Amino acid sequence: MSELHPPPTIEEFYKFCTQRKLMAVRCMKCRHLMVPPRTICSQCHSSRVEWAQLGSKGKLVTYTIVHVAPTLFNHMAPYAVGIVEMPEEVRLPSIIRTSRLESLKIGMELELDFSPRPQDPSWPQWPRYFFKETA
Amino acid sequence: MDPGKDIKAAFIGQMSEAYEHQSHTAPIAANWAGLLPAAATRVEDACASSGAALRCGIMAIMSGFYDIVMVGGVEKMTNQPTPEVTTILASAADFPFEQWNGMTFPGLFALMATSHMHEYGTTEEQLAKVAVKNHKHGVLNPKAHMQREITLDEVMKSRPVCWPLKLYDCSLITDGASCLILTKPKLAKKLTDNRVQIIGTGQAQDTFLLHERDSFTSVKAAKSAAQEAYKMSDMKPKDINVAEVHDCFTIAEIIAYEDLGFCRPGQGGKFVESGTTALGGSLPVNTSGGLKSKGHPVGATGTAQIYELYLQLTGQAERRQVPDAKIGLAHNLGGSGATAVVHILRSD
Numbered sequence A: 001m002s003e004l005h006p007p008p009t010i011e012e013f014y015k016f017c018t019q020r021k022l023m024a025v026r027c028m029k030c031r032h033l034m035v036p037p038r039t040i041c042s043q044c045h046s047s048r049v050e051w052a053q054l055g056s057k058g059k060l061v062t063y064t065i066v067h068v069a070p071t072l073f074n075h076m077a078p079y080a081v082g083i084v085e086m087p088e089e090v091r092l093p094s095i096i097r098t099s100r101l102e103s104l105k106i107g108m109e110l111e112l113d114f115s116p117r118p119q120d121p122s123w124p125q126w127p128r129y130f131f132k133e134t135a
Numbered sequence B: 001m002d003p004g005k006d007i008k009a010a011f012i013g014q015m016s017e018a019y020e021h022q023s024h025t026a027p028i029a030a031n032w033a034g035l036l037p038a039a040a041t042r043v044e045d046a047c048a049s050s051g052a053a054l055r056c057g058i059m060a061i062m063s064g065f066y067d068i069v070m071v072g073g074v075e076k077m078t079n080q081p082t083p084e085v086t087t088i089l090a091s092a093a094d095f096p097f098e099q100w101n102g103m104t105f106p107g108l109f110a111l112m113a114t115s116h117m118h119e120y121g122t123t124e125e126q127l128a129k130v131a132v133k134n135h136k137h138g139v140l141n142p143k144a145h146m147q148r149e150i151t152l153d154e155v156m157k158s159r160p161v162c163w164p165l166k167l168y169d170c171s172l173i174t175d176g177a178s179c180l181i182l183t184k185p186k187l188a189k190k191l192t193d194n195r196v197q198i199i200g201t202g203q204a205q206d207t208f209l210l211h212e213r214d215s216f217t218s219v220k221a222a223k224s225a226a227q228e229a230y231k232m233s234d235m236k237p238k239d240i241n242v243a244e245v246h247d248c249f250t251i252a253e254i255i256a257y258e259d260l261g262f263c264r265p266g267q268g269g270k271f272v273e274s275g276t277t278a279l280g281g282s283l284p285v286n287t288s289g290g291l292k293s294k295g296h297p298v299g300a301t302g303t304a305q306i307y308e309l310y311l312q313l314t315g316q317a318e319r320r321q322v323p324d325a326k327i328g329l330a331h332n333l334g335g336s337g338a339t340a341v342v343h344i345l346r347s348d
Helices: A010-018 A071-076 B025-032 B049-062 B082-090 B105-120 B124-138 B152-157 B185-191 B220-233 B250-259 B268-273 B298-313
Strands: A023-027 A049-053 A057-066 A079-086 A090-097 A109-115 A128-133 B009-013 B039-043 B068-075 B160-163 B176-183 B196-205 B242-244 B327-334 B339-347
Touching (some): A010 A023, A010 A128, A057 A090, A057 B105, A079 B105, B009 B025, B009 B049, B009 B298, B025 B039, B039 B049, B049 B068, B049 B176, B049 B196, B049 B298, B049 B327, B049 B339, B068 B298, B082 B105, B105 B268, B124 B250, B124 B268, B176 B185, B196 B220, B196 B298, B220 B250, B220 B327, B220 B339, B242 B298, B298 B339
Parallel strands (some): A090 A128, B009 B039, B242 B327
Antiparallel strands (some): A023 A049, A057 A079, A057 B160, A109 A128, B068 B176, B196 B339
C-alpha cells in the first residue's frame, strides 16, 4: 500500500487545484505518469508512486463542441471539451475556454488555468482546472 | 417447454435505475415473464449490459450448471427530458474527470470522430451516410423506433449535438426490451426448429477514461473481443454474412468496421460509401436499422442485436432478409469502449 502523503486520491488532486497546481502521479519504478492519480501503476503495477506537478502549457489532441449538455452544464452550452497532452507525456480531459469556438484546432497550444470553487452547493466543492487559448 | 418449470435462471441487462427510479429489475422481469422461482440477476456494463448478460447465460449453460436460461435486457428512457437522459447516460463515464468536465456520451464519441477525421480524412458526409443507410434499413423493420428514411441533406443540416456529431448522427432515446432463450445444442434440437448456434463469444475492457488510451480512432476492447470470438468460432471477418454493430453514434459504426476487420484502419468512411454494408451489399450491417433507427434502449441493445441475427440466420427477416445468411456477428459497446462484447452465430 502506498505511504504517499497526501495520498494519491482524486480528492487530493482537486485540493491541489485550490493551490493552482495540476498534479499527476508518477510511478517511481517505471516513471509512468498518471491522471487521475492512483495507488498502483497502470503500466508496471508497482505501488511506489509520487506526486508530480505538471507545467502550464499543453497541446490540444482532440476536441468537441457540446451543444446538448447535461442538466448542470446547460447554462454553459455551447462549450468545448477536449483532451490535452502535456509535454511531460501525460494527457487529461479538460474544458477548453475560448472566445471563438470555431478557432479551435487539433495541435494548438493551450494554457492551464483554474476556476474558483463553484457556488452551487450541489456540485463538488473543489475548484476546477481548465485550459484556454494562449494569450 | 414450460417456462415456469424449465427456465432455471435469468440474466437481465439494465443500465440505470435513474430513468424510472427502479432498480432490482431482474426479479421484475422473471416475475412478469412467469419464470418464478428462477434465479434472476441483473447485469450492468452500461450499453453492453445485455451483451454481458448473454455471456453470463452462455457460461451458465456451458458450465453445466443449468440446462435452459433466459437472457435479455430492458431500459425505459423516454419519461425523462433529454438533458436528464444525457446526465444519466453520462454516469457511465468517469465522474470526477469526464462528467466534471461537462463530457457527455455524444461528446466522448465526438472526440473519436474529430480524431478520425483529423487522422484519416473521414468526412461528416461519410458519417451521415451511416445514418442514411441505417434509417433505410429501419423502414423495413416493423419493430424499429423510427421507421422513416432520411436524406443526406437532412443529416447534414440537423442541429449539432456535439460537433462534429449532429442530431441524426446520434442513436435514439428509446424504451425497449429484448430476450433470448439459451440451451444446449442437443436440447435445442428437441425444443424448436428455429434455432441458431452461438459459436463465438468475446469480451474485453479498455481504460475507463478515454484520454488514457493510445488511440482515439479505434476501440481496442472491441478488437480484443472480436479476436477472442473469431478464434473460438474459427471464423474470419470474410466469413461474416450479416452483422449488427453498436452504432450509438455514426462514428462508432465506422470504427466498428475497422476494429472487426471488415476493412482496413482508416477506411471505414470509404467502406460505408462503397455500399458493401447496405442491404444488397456483400456484408449488410445493421439490417435491423441499428441503434440509429431501431432505437437504443441501452440495457436491451445487446440481446436485441442477437434477436436480429436470429431472424436473419433462420430466414425470418422478411423484407430485410439477407439471402443465404449463415454466419452473423454482433458487436456491443459499453461506455466509450471501456467494455466491448462480440458474438458470432451460425445458422443451425
